[in-house]
Amino acid sequence: MTIRELGRDTAPRMSFFNDPVIRGIIYQVVVAALLLAFVYWVIGNTAANLAAQKKTNGFDFLWKTAGFDISFALMPWSRASYYWEALVVGITNTLLVAFIGVVFATMLGFTIGIARLSSNFIIARLAAVYIETIRNIPLLLQLFFWYFAVLKTMPSVRQSIALPFDAFINQRGIMVPRPTPDQEFAWVMVALVGALIVAVAIGGWAARVRTRTGRYPSQIVWPSKVADAVVTFLVAFLALALLLGLVFPIASFVVVSAVIAAAVALGSLTRYAAIAKGAVTFFVSFVLFNALLGFMFGWVPSLVVSLVSALTALVVAQVVYANTANRPPSDARFPLALLVLIIVGVPALVYWATDASLAFEVPVLERFNFKGGLQLPPEFIALAFGLTIYTASFIAETVRAGILAVNRGQTEAAQSLGLKDGDRLRLVIVPQAMRVIVPPLTSQYLNLTKNSSLGAAIGYPELFNVFGGTSISQSGRAIECMAIIMVVYLTFSLITSAIMNWYNGRVRLVER
Numbered sequence: 001m002t003i004r005e006l007g008r009d010t011a012p013r014m015s016f017f018n019d020p021v022i023r024g025i026i027y028q029v030v031v032a033a034l035l036l037a038f039v040y041w042v043i044g045n046t047a048a049n050l051a052a053q054k055k056t057n058g059f060d061f062l063w064k065t066a067g068f069d070i071s072f073a074l075m076p077w078s079r080a081s082y083y084w085e086a087l088v089v090g091i092t093n094t095l096l097v098a099f100i101g102v103v104f105a106t107m108l109g110f111t112i113g114i115a116r117l118s119s120n121f122i123i124a125r126l127a128a129v130y131i132e133t134i135r136n137i138p139l140l141l142q143l144f145f146w147y148f149a150v151l152k153t154m155p156s157v158r159q160s161i162a163l164p165f166d167a168f169i170n171q172r173g174i175m176v177p178r179p180t181p182d183q184e185f186a187w188v189m190v191a192l193v194g195a196l197i198v199a200v201a202i203g204g205w206a207a208r209v210r211t212r213t214g215r216y217p218s219q220i221v222w223p224s225k226v227a228d229a230v231v232t233f234l235v236a237f238l239a240l241a242l243l244l245g246l247v248f249p250i251a252s253f254v255v256v257s258a259v260i261a262a263a264v265a266l267g268s269l270t271r272y273a274a275i276a277k278g279a280v281t282f283f284v285s286f287v288l289f290n291a292l293l294g295f296m297f298g299w300v301p302s303l304v305v306s307l308v309s310a311l312t313a314l315v316v317a318q319v320v321y322a323n324t325a326n327r328p329p330s331d332a333r334f335p336l337a338l339l340v341l342i343i344v345g346v347p348a349l350v351y352w353a354t355d356a357s358l359a360f361e362v363p364v365l366e367r368f369n370f371k372g373g374l375q376l377p378p379e380f381i382a383l384a385f386g387l388t389i390y391t392a393s394f395i396a397e398t399v400r401a402g403i404l405a406v407n408r409g410q411t412e413a414a415q416s417l418g419l420k421d422g423d424r425l426r427l428v429i430v431p432q433a434m435r436v437i438v439p440p441l442t443s444q445y446l447n448l449t450k451n452s453s454l455g456a457a458i459g460y461p462e463l464f465n466v467f468g469g470t471s472i473s474q475s476g477r478a479i480e481c482m483a484i485i486m487v488v489y490l491t492f493s494l495i496t497s498a499i500m501n502w503y504n505g506r507v508r509l510v511e512r
Contacts, residue, residue, distance in 0.1 A: 066471070077089055093463070094492075112127045278317040
C-alpha cells in the first residue's frame with residue numbers, strides 16, 4: 001500500500017480543543033456555570049440584605065390577615081380576608097378585564113380590518129383614521145383620557161343619566177340590574193351548556209357533509225327553514241312591540257305586532273324572503289336608531305328623531321334587501337337560525353318546564369347613592385374600554401395583512417364561481433388568511449393581558465395593583481409577591497399560547 005492510498009483511507013486527526021463538538025459542549029458548560037453562579041450570588045446577596053434588615057422571608061404570609069379594602073371584587077372580600085384571597089381577587093379581576101378585552105377587541109379589530117379594505121372610500125378612510133390615531137397614542141394616556149376626561153366628568157349621583165333597562169350612569173360608574181336566579185335556574189344553565197354542545201355538533205356535521213357532498217344534509221334543510229321563520233317572527237315581534245308600544249303608542253300593540261310579525265315570517269318562506277328580511281331590518285334598525293339618537297340628542301324634538309331614524313333604517317333595510325335578493329337559495333346556506341333556535345329554545349323550554357325564576361334587583365336611587373343592583377366602577381369601564389379599542393387597532397392591521405397575504409387568484413376563482421363579496425370573504429379569503437393572522441393575533445392577546453397591569457394607574461384592583469402594590473406595602477414581602485405575580489403572568493401567557501397554537505393547528509393549510 002502506498003503512502004497516498006494510506007492517507008486516503010484514514011482521516012486526518014484533529015486536536016481535542018479544535019473539535020467543534022467538544023468546543024460546543026465546553027461553551028455550554030461554561031455558560032451554564034456562569035448562570036448558576038450569578039443566580040447563587042443574587043440569592044445569597046438578597047438573603048444577606050434581608051438578614052441585615054432583620055426581615056423574614058417565605059410564603060407563610062399568604063395565610064395571614066390582609067387588613068385592607070378592595071374597591072371591586074368578584075368574590076366576598078373584607079379586611080379579615082387573607083393575602084391568598086387578595087391574590088385570587090387580583091387574578092379574577094385581571095381575567096375579567098382580559099376576557100372582555102379579548103372578545104370585544106377581536107370583534108372590533110376584525111370589523112375595522114375588513115373595513116379598511118372596503119371599496120367604499122369613506123368606510124376605508126374612517127377605518128384608516130381610527131387605526132393610525134389609536135395605535136399611535138400611548139395606552140396609558142388613553143386610559144387617563146377615558147377615566148378622567150370622560151367618566152369622571154359624568155353627572156353626580158343625584159343627576160344620574162338614565163339608560164335603557166333600568167341602568168344608570170354617573171361619576172361612580174354604571175349601575176345595572178343584578179340577576180338573582182333561584183335554585184331551579186341551575187337546570188337552565190345545564191340545558192344551555194347541553195344546547196351549545198348539540199349546536200356545535202350539528203354545525204360541524206353539516207359543514208363536513210357540505211364539504212364532502214357539496215350540499216348540506218337534507219335532514220336539516222327544512223328544519224333550518226322553519227327555524228329561520230321562527231327567529232324572524234320573534235325578532236320582528238319584539239321590534240314591532242317596542243316600536244308600537246314606545247315610539248308610536250297604540251292600543252292592542254301586542255296583537256298588531258304578532259299579526260305583522262307572523263305575516264313577515266311566512267313571507268320569509270316564500271319567494272318574497274328578501275322583502276321580509278328587509279322589513280325585519282327596518283323594524284330593528286328603527287328602534288335602535290330612535291333609542292340611540294334620542295339618548296344622544298335629548299334636546300331635539302321626538303318627531304325629528306323618529307323621522308331621521310326612519311330614514312336611516314330605510315337605507316339599512318334597502319342594503320339588506322339588495323344583498324338578500326342576490327343570496328343563494330336557503331338550501332346552500334349554513335343553518336345558523338336552527339343552531340340559534342336550539343341554543344335559545346332549549347334553555348327557554350327548560351326554564352318553563354322547571355318553573356325556574358330569574359328576577360333582577362333594580363338599582364334604586366336613595367339619598368346619597370344607589371341601593372341594589374350591580375355597580376360597575378369607572379376604573380373597570382375605562383380599563384376594559386381602553387384595552388379594547390387600543391388592541392383592536394393592532395388586530396385590525398393584522399387582519400388586513402392576513403387578507404392581503406392571500407393570493408389574488410383565490411379571489412378571482414371565487415368570483416368565477418359566482419360568490420358574492422360576503423361569501424368570498426367568509427368562505428375563501430378569511431379561512432386562508434387565518435394561518436397568517438393567528439400568530440400575531442396571539443401576541444396581541446398576550447399584550448392585552450399584560451397591559452391590564454396599567455389599571456393600577458387609574459385605581460383598578462387588578463393583579464399588580466392588589467398584590468404588587470397594597471400587599472407588598474402591608475406585608476413587606478416584596479420578593480415573594482413579585483415572584484408570585486411573575487409566575488401568574490407567565491402562566492397566563494403559556495395557557496394563551498397553548499390555546500392559540502392548538503387553534504392554529506386546526507386552521508392551518510394541509511399540504512398534500
